[in-house]
Amino acid sequence: MNLLESFFGLIGDLTWGWSLIPFLVIFGVFFTIVTNFVQFRFFGRMFRVLRARNQTNHAGQISGREALLLSVGGRVGGGNIAGVAVAITLGGPGAVFWMWAIALVGMATSLVECSLAQLYKRKEGNAFRGGPARTIIYGLGEDYRWLAVVYAVCLIASFAIGFNAFQGNTVAGAAQDSLGIDRVWSGVVLAVMTGFVVYGGIKRIAKFTDVVVPVMAIGYVGMALLVIVLNITDIPAVLISIVKNAFGLEEAVSGGMGAALANGLRRGLFSNEAGLGSAPNVAATADVTHPISQGITQSLSVFIDTMLICTCTAFIILLGDVYVPGAAEIDGVVLTQQSLVSHVGVWAQYFLTGAILLFSISSIVYNYYLGENAMTFMSKSKVPVHGLRIVVICIVFLGAVAPGATAVFFFSDPLMGLLALVNLIALMMLFPTITRLLADYRQQLKAGKEHPELDPAKFADLNIDHRAWGTK
Known part of the structure; x- marks a missing residue:
């Protein structure tokens, strides 16, 4: 066991320790610049999926909106x-x-x-x-199958197995601390809910998140807005404090700007997952008229995750009097919970316990689907999926x-770092393709077409599935 821990610890050091976060930041900035700030230019179009299906109307398929909410739920x-809370503490x-x-630069990475x-x-x-595994095979060729398998x-291993164990732990811990519910009962409820949803396939998963995600997001944002209204006069001071601490003009914790930079970037990357290659597995399920349409939509999920939900938590904490800068580290859930109670x-x-339940169950379902999608790539048999x-x-x-x-699931973070590196390698190798897609999309918009459509004939040199794009 010690040997395994050392091995995965080395992987973690080689990815999250020094290389991955700078790579993700650099790639995000690169994608932003070379795509001419696509996430800002198409920002208004991101919201149209919330009121229009923007799909090819094939019966029984997942809409762009449903795919968006599934990725937000994850x-x-x-x-x-x-x-x-931990990022602010440290x-x-x-x-x-x-x-x-x-998050702002990650929106471009997510679109790509x-x-x-x-x-x-x-x-x-x-x-x-x-998803990335199929993108590698069909975009780069069979010679790279080994990379897709990795x-x-x-x-x-990381999402379907490791992270789901942690989600179950988070829900049971919150229910026990605030409601006194024994962990066994929380485990039973979570297991039953998980089984019901995952055995219904992608359509039931999409329908589940289509209901749960808006409820949990609107509810949590509404609570944060209530806190903001109650402390409206303190908002300018909090914003000034955020900016000053970000650039070392004030030092709330040991390490100053360096600590703020490291913890902010790490939390943002872990939360919005831009560049990690997880969300594309869900984005590919949508039935839309053009690939860029769903890329734009998925950028919105990064915005919702970080600019809305994470910001809500930050204001709940920073507008309260429970958080003390430089104080001893406190459990993240406890800090958020105590701050909300003080308001x-x-x-x-x-x-908050209810919010954690909804957040976690949506993540569990999302994590499972990522695993299922990867399993169907490696085997066409239904037996491994049932397993x-x-x-x-x-x-x-x-x-x-x-x-x-x-x-036991100490391998989760290191393996997530490894899959992120694989994903970034594939993105760079396929960057000429994404520039062609963007050019095609922009040309159609310029010609006055409200919802651009992909013409497979324009991309005849690429190994794309014509059945997936409405042609024989």
């Missing part, structure tokens, strides 16, 4: 409540500024990776499947009832 999890208020900054996943998606049965294995009363701890469903249900239960057992 990105928005316990980390938006606990992780932001990096001070300035961490929030850098969290915003990485999700558009490519859409382009190379395959129609399998009555559904679409895609990605798929890392995705299953609106004891009942808020029950609200994965059983494993995920058991893992969620185990994480809930035996919090110490989550230590």
Whole structure:
């Protein structure tokens, strides 16, 4: 076991330790500049998916809106409540500024990776499947199958197995602390809910998130707005503190600007997942008229995750008097919970427990689907998929009832770092393709077409599935 821990620790050091965060930042800035700030130029178009299906109207397919909400449900999890609190504790208020900054450049990265996943998606049965593994195979060729397999294995191990154990642990811990509910009962409820949703396939998963995600997002944002209204006169001081701490003009914690920068970037990247290659697996399921359409939509999920949900947590903490800059580290959930209680009363701890439940169950379902998608890439048999469903249900239960057992999943973060590096390599190799897609999309907009459509004939040199794009 010690040998394994050392091995995965080395992977973690080589990825998250020194290389991955700078790479993700540099790539995000690069994609932003060379695409002519696409995330800002198309910002208005991102919201149109919320009121229009923007798809080819093939019966029974997943709409762009449903794919968006599924990815939001996955990105928005316990980390938006606990992780932001930890970032502020370790990096001070300035961490929030850098969290915003990485989200804005990450929107371009998300657009690029999700558009490519859409382009190379395959129609399998009555559904679409895609993601970095399939993008590598069909975009780069069979010579790179080994790279796609490495990605798929890392995705299953980190998201479907490891992170789901932690989500179960987060929900059970919050329910026990605030409501006194035994972990066993929380585990049973989570396992049953997980089983019901994952055995319904992608359509039931999409319908589930289509209902749950708006409820949880609107509810949490509404609570944050209430806190902001109650403390409206303190908003300017908080914003000034965030900016000053971000650039070292004030030092709330040891390390000053360096601590704020490191913790803000890390929290932002972990939360919005831009560049990690996870969201493209979901983006590829959407039935849309052009790959860039869904890429634009997926950029919105990064905005919702960080600029809305994470910012809500930050203001709840920074507008309260529970957080003390430079004080000893406190559990993230506890800090957010105590801050919310200080604003609106004891009942808020029950609200937060409910929010954590919704955030976590949506993440569990999302994490499972990532694993299922990777499993179908490696095997066409249905047996491994059924096996994965059983494993995920058991893992969620185990994480809930035996919090110490989550230590077994020490490999999750290092493997997520490895799959992110694989994804970034593929994105750079396929960058000429994304520039062609963007040019085609912009030309159609310039010609007055409200919803551009992909013409496979224009991309005849690429290995795309014509059935997925409405042609024989």
